[in-house]
Amino acid sequence: MNTTRPTPSKEEIALLPEFPRVGLDRITLVNTGPQAREAVAALRDHPAWGFDTESKPTFRVGEVSDGPHIVQLSTLQRAWVFQLFDDVCRDLVAALLAEAAHTKAGFGLGDDTSRIRSKLRVEPAGVLELNHLFRERGYRKDMGVKGAVAVLFQQRFIKSKKAATSNWAAPQLSESQLVYAANDAYAAAHVLAALQG
Template identity: 65%
Template sequence: MQILKPAPDKDAIALLEPFERLGLDRITLVSNADQAGLAYTQLSQYPAWGFDTESKPTFKVGEISDGPHILQLATAQHAWIFQLNDPVCRATAAELLALEGIVKAGFGLGDDRKRIIHKLKIDPVGILELNTVFREKGYRKDMGVKGAVAVLFNKRFIKSKKAATSNWANLRLSEAQLIYAANDAYAAMRVFESLSLESNA
């Protein structure tokens, strides 16, 4: 019988050194057709991306989100943030998510996938739910990005609650929003990379 492993708790994670995050110099905001074309060329050269979305929060009962409002894709060196209010950015994001042969790895992607199908009219291919990988390794609950970073790197992944609940539909995103969004996808990519190395060892 397999013994289920516990995920690290908040108190244990709080004692760890911070995980190194991407700075603004390694984050590209994609908000127009020219930027979208360049991002597509750059991203399509990689075999895998970290993947996440953000949607403007809903606060009223019965209010339905029209998100996602941004899509984040990241390699182990750089992150791209697509603002989906622009029609060309939206179309390019859909093309990227439909590319076969590229792994799109992230955490808690069920809701993201439903929203993408509704908004971008495509079902993303190559999606890898990283929580599933950890469950297959014997962890008894969803790991999430914080738990995964603690287990694999012995580091504390910092997430700003203020940024998480900010308005992602804003045309002008703040530096804090850009860093938060980019690093969610970047950390997922680093986790995927580490798990790949483990499985190939």
């Protein structure tokens, strides 16, 4: 008989202690070529990264997003938030995402990867949808970062709705945007490590 493993409800998750998020002291904003070269060198030292993207939300019918506007990559210790205005920075991120040698793990990555193909003109390689790993373990179809953190760590992952729907195409990102973006990738890195451990 095929049994589905239970996942905690919103109410149950609300009672859990908070997941220790990565703070601004361990988040690097990258928006120039030299910064991107440094970030890429640091990331290449690690075989797997937490991965996510953010795009400026669209609110009108028929409006098409030209995102992603930022790409987030994270190790277990540190996160990098890449803005894609600078040509050199954008090209270095694109090359990094096309490398099959590094695993890029995250949740709900279908939209992210199709936008990367469209904007960065590369085929993302080594992309690992964490929901697939949970399905293999008998959990419901889509776990998401909140459910995964609750199941694996018995902790509550905080996500700001205000930051989620903010302008990710802004030339200057706010501290709350940086923390929001970095932690999606940071939590994904920790979830992957726990699943592989």
